[in-house]
Amino acid sequence: DNQVKIRGFRIELGEIESKLLKYRNVKEAVVIAREDENKQKYLCAYVVLNNKEDKVDKVDIKKYLQESLPEYMIPSYFMTIENIPLTHNQKINRRELPEPDETGLIANEYKEASNEIEKRLVEIYKDVLGVEIVGVNDNFFDLGGHSLKATVLASKIHRELDVEVPLKEIFKSPTVVEIASYISKSSISKYKKIKRVEEREYYEASSAQKRMYTLQQIDKENKTYNMPGIFEIEGEVNRKKIEETFIKLIERHEILRTYFETVDGEIVQKVKTDYNFKVKEVNEECTIEELMDKFVRKFELEKAPLFRVEIANIKDKKYFLIDMHHIIGDGVSMEIMIKEFTELYSGKELKPLEIQYKDFSKYQNDYLRSKEIEREKEYWLEIFKEKPPVLNLPYDYERPEIQRFDGDSVNFVIDEEKTSLLRSIAKENGCTMQMLMMAIFNVFLYKNSGEEDIVVGVPVSGREHADLENSIGMFVNTLAIRNKMDLSGSFIDLLKLVKENSLKAYENQSLQFEELV
Template sequence: DHRALPAPEGRMQTGIDYVAARTPMEEQLEQIWKKVLGLPKVGVKDNFFEIGGHSLRATTLVAHLHKELDIEMSLREVFQHPTIEQMAEAVAGREQSAYASIPILKQSAYYPVSSAQKRLYILSQLEGGELSYNMPGAMTVEGALDRKRLEEAFRKLIARHDTLRTGFELVNGEPVQRIHETVPFAVEYVQASEEEAEVHVREFVRPFDLRQAPLLRVGVIELKPERHLLLIDMHHIISDGVSMGILTKEFIRLYEGADLPPLRIQYKDYAAWQQGEVHSRRMGKQEAYWLETFRGNIPVLDLPTDYKRPSIRSFKGNTLEFVLDKQMSEGLRQ
């Protein structure tokens, strides 16, 4: 069953003969590529995107190039020069740009928000959109569940990550993030049958008050003594898809009793660093470009939909459920 197999992590067969690094730059790039891709061996003619690379790993690659070789390379350039051989030629003679770590902020009553957080703060104020940026998830847990250990693992996560102790408010008309030393937290427990569980899941997802940290809630539905549903709901202003993966891995390790290494920086440090960049010359040029592009009347996006666009934005919708037969689903998959 092909679909039951995990994604391949080892070196893929691309039909390209292995060619070893021939210059110091190619050797340095090879070491970075192996680290980013998790491969024991990489040839200079291998294509990054054919041996396990994708856009997120390309972003990590760009960061390592800057940090270890003082070379700035854009994401677009990685796509344009996807082999070590091409990349080495592209950076040859390029002026070095010293890497500077994101600085750690001094303690303050509140901190600036990132561009993404500012956008989500504004969107969350729209009437009818109270649940639009909730990030709920549910997992089935088979086997014995230690409630005390589970709650303790989440408390350690909350203590570890500032974002899980962050609330948002306006100061002088600007949204800011306020990080609390401690926040009230308890796992919501309930016993229910399989049939009743769906109602509890629906009731679990409800609006967050962005001022009140944590913007995270956790619930456990006991279906049987050794079968539970673990429910998690977070607001998008403190988390995203990548964050969820990190939190899940860390939660499992903490539940198993492991100690995690301390974090050098927190999200507030990144937000302040990013907002400092906003005032740079480069950001100023980009802002000028978009102001020029959108000068004058902006055309209305007029998509051919079943109903006319309402005069007031609405978040009302519906869910339609239907079943595809095997032939159609297989056709779609192909």
């Protein structure tokens, strides 16, 4: 695939090469990853020029690439060579490319932290972005940051440095040195940890759990809120060890042995101590689709655990199947579960959890009943003081009276050239790819409906508090982001509006969707 991993990022070398080929006077280009004496990988670009007497302006070519590529995709060396070495099969012979020297090196702009705040911020950046090297002038979004990671960054800064940094400030000042400057001028705002609740017979459900429970009661046979996954297994399978590992996970995360009931008209969660969990192993003669149809069954919310695991043998292949009800988990939870399962299975000891999901439920419900939520409520009520129009799209079929979830997806891939152009537009306008796609989606809906006032539901992780980063549970909220298009303006005007409205929505994301409705 001609992919490499640099600073924790998977990079398509072909994307850099295609950009170089569009630079003036470049005839051929090859990019490879090399290792320095410290085993650190770096990128090296080799170019063949149209005119041999010309020279490459390294600073200019770097600026050109920076217009559309993130910083981690910019080569450290630009070497001019007379021709690209080829193998007998006329393929590029990467082994024959010369070692880069100082003539091709671009002055390294990496700068280390110069004070304690910058040092601590560098460590937070590394942790949030999952990269090994961060300079104080590195742009958070060039290193792979996006809206979700920016929310996590703000939360961790609050926990580590007792200063609240608004999301819009991270977009405005995305480097370590800029945020350090903002922190040095800000007042202290003590970080409040989520407290553990005392043991009791049952606990109040979170807002999202109440939503899920109610929707499931409307149609108890509905499997829409199942979260299934399937993995092909290579090598030997130890069913007993897999089962024992999952039991460790169930002991670690109380939410994995939580079930739901109503008490005095209130939806509550109860934590089970005498649960029964087994991993079945089955032999099947069917397709993967038929296997999943058999495996994905309805859950009874009154019975824990609300997830199941199975190992299936089909012909000479083995599969690992997992299904979880959305009421106890979300997409991030599934990632945490798989990561911790892998670590426990390989014998690693995990650091004990400081809080459980029921502690978050109490924390969230207290906040939703407090005066602090009024500011967010006012924001959303102002946005929707006029009722939004119904979006009349040209559907193929009439909507049924009872909502069904039948439908299909249309999948396509955007080519390298368009992707580069999109990255360039997002970078020039200081927004994320998600915001750019949201603006494009609004245009798409306008073109198909003729409606200029459009509301799009955007899911957010709901993990604003840093204490929640390793928690399994249902945290997701939906933000009803409303954009009113000015048809006399340009697309860039719309993009700026979407960015502004998205940032305001993210800063007021604690008010739950059902509360707004």
